[in-house]
Amino acid sequence: MAFQHIELPSCGISLYESKHKEKDRVREHHHAVHQILYAIEGRGRITIDRSSYEVAQDNAVVIAPYTRHSVISDSRLTLLVLAFDEKSLDSFVQRDIMNKFFKKSRYFTLNPMVSGELRQFLRKILFEQSQRFPLGSYAIKIHLLHFLLVLARFQEAPQHTDTNTLRAERIKHYIETLYYEPLTAKDISSRLGISTRYVNNIFKEQYHMTPMQYLAEVRIQTAKKLLAETDKDIATICFEVGYENLSTFYRVFKKTVNMSPNRYRQLYQPVD
Template identity: 25%
Template sequence: MFETGDFQTPAPPESGVADNAVASTPQDHWLYNELVDGFHIDRVVRDYNYSMDIRHIHEEYEIYYLLEGERYYFINQQTYLVTPGTLVFIDKEQIHRTGMASAGPHHDRIVLGIMEEPFSTFLASFGGLQLQSFFTEQGSILTLPEEMRPYIQSLLQDIASELIHKKPGYLLAAMTKLAEFFIAVLRLQPKGPVVSSPARHSNPKYQKVDEVAHYIVEHCTERISLEDLAGRFYINKFYLSRIFKEVTSFTINDYLNVNRIKKAHRLLLETDDSITSIAEQLGYENITYFERVFKKYRNMTPLKYRNYYRSETE
C-alpha cells in the first residue's frame, strides 16, 4: 500500500484501459490507473492548466515520463523544464510538484510508483542492482535520445498491461520489465545523460523561488522569517509568499519545517542525541512545538518514531 504520511494524494480514478478510461474532470483523460503489489502506474492526458495543489512527498520511488507537452517540475529546491522524451526520477521523500510551462497546458505523461519491497530484494538478486542507489545516484532528470524513446515507452506500457490484465505470472513479468527498464537507463550513462536546463532563464518567478528554496534548505536550522527572506532577496514579502506557494505548494514556514523534519529523521535514527538536543540542533526553541510539527509530518512523536524504526532494523 502506498503511503504519503501527512502529504495526502487525491484518491485515484477507478482502474481501466483506454477504451474504458475514467475522467475525473472533463479535461482529464485517464488511459489507465493501476495499483497492485507495491506497483502504481497511471497515464493521463490533460488539456487544461493543471498543477499539483498538494504538498507532494511520499515513501515510494517515482518515475515520471513525459510523452507530449512541456512541464515545469520543482524538485527539492530547483525547477526544471521537462520536455517530451524526458524521464524524471523522484527519490523517496523528495519534495516535487509539476506546473504548466509556457508551451501551454496540453501534456501526456506516465507515472510509475515503486515501493522498496519487493523490488529491492528482486533487483538485488539479479546482478546486484540497488534500487536506493539507482535513485540516489541517477540524478533527477534524463532526456532520452530520440532512438531510445519508443523502447522506453514500450517497457512502461508493458508494465501497465501486465498490471491491468493480471494474467498468470503478471507480477514477475512486470518486475522483469522493470529490471529491463533500469538496465536500459544504466547503459545510457557512459554516453552522458542530458540534464534539462533549469527554468530560471525563461521565467524570473521560478528563478526567484529556486533561490529562496535553496537558501532555506542550506539554512533550515537557523531562525528564518518571511520578512528576513524578503529583505535578503529584495522582494515584497506578500509577493514572495504568493509565488513560493504557487510554485512549490508549500508556505515558507511549511517548507522550512519539512526540511527540518527530514534532518530530524536522520538524527533520530543515526545518533543517540536526546529529543531536546535534536530540537535545538534543528532550530526549535520549544520542544513541544518540535514534537507537534514532527507528528504532523510523520504521524507519530519523535521518540515513538525512533523506537519504531530502530526495532524494525534489529
C-alpha cells in the same frame, strides 16, 4: 508540504496516467515510494527540491521517496507515472541498481533510441496490468527491471558534444546491446528519426563501416568467442547471436573469418 499516499497493488508496482490541463499546478508534495514520470505529450515544468526542470515529450524524471516536488503544465501535459516500492524488488536490484543509480531524484533528457526502448517497456507493463494474467505480476517486475537497466546504462554512457559523433555512438551502443535481435538499417534510422542513408554516412564517417557491417562484426566476434570457449552446438550459437538460419550464419562467418565455424572451433578450442 503535503504527504500523498500512493496505493500500490500486491506486486508493489503501478503504472497510471496523469493528465494536466494548461496552467494546471500540482502543489508541492512527497510520497513514500519511488515515482518515474514519463512525458507522453505536451510541455510543463517540474520542481524537485526547489530546482526547476522543463518537461517535454520523452523526458523522464525519477523521484526518490520523500522528495519534495510539484508539477506545472504550460500546455496540456500527459504523463505516465510508474510508481513502485523499492522493497518489492529483489535484493540485488536494490543494492546494485537502486542504491547506485536511483538513490536521489534525477531528470533525464533522453535520446530517441533510449526513449524508444523505454516506451516499449511502459507499453508492456500497461498490457500486463490490463490483462491480469496469473503470472502478470512477475512480468511487470521484469519489465520494470529492464526499464531501470536502460536508464542506468544511459547514465553510464559517455556524452559527446558533436551531434553526429553522438548519433554514431548511440548506434554503436544500440547494436552492441541488441545484436541478437533482428535489427535492420530501417529500424535504426526510425529510432533516430533520420534517413537510412544519413545513418550510414555518419556511422561510416566515425567507424569506417556501415551499421549493418558492424552488426555482422559484433555477431561474428561473439560467435567466435562461443565457439572457442564453450561446447554449445553451432545451431545454438547461430540462434544466440541473432541469425535466423544456419545457412546465413555459415555464409557470413566464412566471409568474415575465411573459414567455417567448424574449422574455427577445431583450431581455437582448447584441447583437454
